Amino acid sequence: MKITDIQFGMLRVPLKTPFKTALRTVNTVEDIVVMVHTDSGHVGYGEAPATAVITGDTHGSIIAAIRHYISPRLIGQEIADLNHITQLIQSAMEKNTSAKAAVEIAIYDLWGQLYNAPLYKLLGGGDPVITTDITISVDYIDKMVADSVSAVERGFESLKIKVGKDIGVDIERVKAIYAAVEGRALLRLDANQGWTAKQAVYALQTLEDAGIKLELIEQPVKARDLAGMRYVTERVHTPVMADESVFGPMEVIELIRLRAADIINIKLMKTGGISNAIRIADIAAMHGVECMIGCMLETSISVAAAVHVAVAKSNVITKIDLDGPSLCQFNPVDGGVIFNESEISVTDAPGLGIREIRGLERIEA
């Protein structure tokens, strides 16, 4: 099975409700879909969101990176030579992790199709059902409380509460949600870099002193402020998770060496795809550090790949934030992974199992 062509499409899926974080507000998922074609007639699918505020990637940069740097290296390559291909993708250029991820996902999809096996089985196998949290966007307190209660009623047992806008209101947001859900769901906070280290310690100690038990706090301070991450980690009981602070394996090694966080959030769009996600999971496991697997605003194409990784690496990926498809108004994918509110299941279809993507706008070469 040899690679013959790489094509692009644009996928637009409106969100059920605006997605609001300390960094941005989004109403519609607008992602680049990558289709890798082979001489055997098989197609592998990948997807990349333009999360410029986190990865630096835009729609234009994703297409240009693949078209001019990655694609020329891959045409003619044998899918069976997986490690060689992932090495070609990762070394094609610096950064551009979302572009690399989209192509790697499509290659792994084809690798599964080549051996007629679902990806998670080729990655080591595992329990085919996982459970995700759901994001509660940062908003007025009453709206966040209503969204949280509604999520609990839909069966979500873990809520990812976005904070990081205003420290005083953030504390009130969390207190109000904690009281409203009455122990029916775990609360994870994500400040998306919105606090200073001192503010984070103040907010978390205030909540801890009020008897509020949080599952974790994600990325309290600026991405590059590893000293700040460590400052918070050393001073609060709530486990601290690094998200924007760590992209690839080298950053994870440094974070662990500095003891700057307790947990690592792996995202395919930060790692540049599946190969580095697996490396990070293995490094973390060796150091006894737990991981979450998360997503950006992605549909069930690239999130399917993250699900297969999560299933196969459940020894170390103990927390799941793969709610992208649940936030979308509809699922554009026929086949693939099954997303049913908090419950996500892989099937035994080869690769990612994607048969068709509806509503894809073709981007001409």
Ligand SMILES: C[C@H](N)C(=O)N[C@@H](CCC(=O)O)C(=O)O
């Ligand atoms: C969608 C997911 N639950 C999430 O919150 N992901 C990111 C933010 C993604 C974005 O801004 O597109 C995170 O910070 O964890």
Ligand SMILES: [Mg+2]
């Ligand atoms: Mg985050």
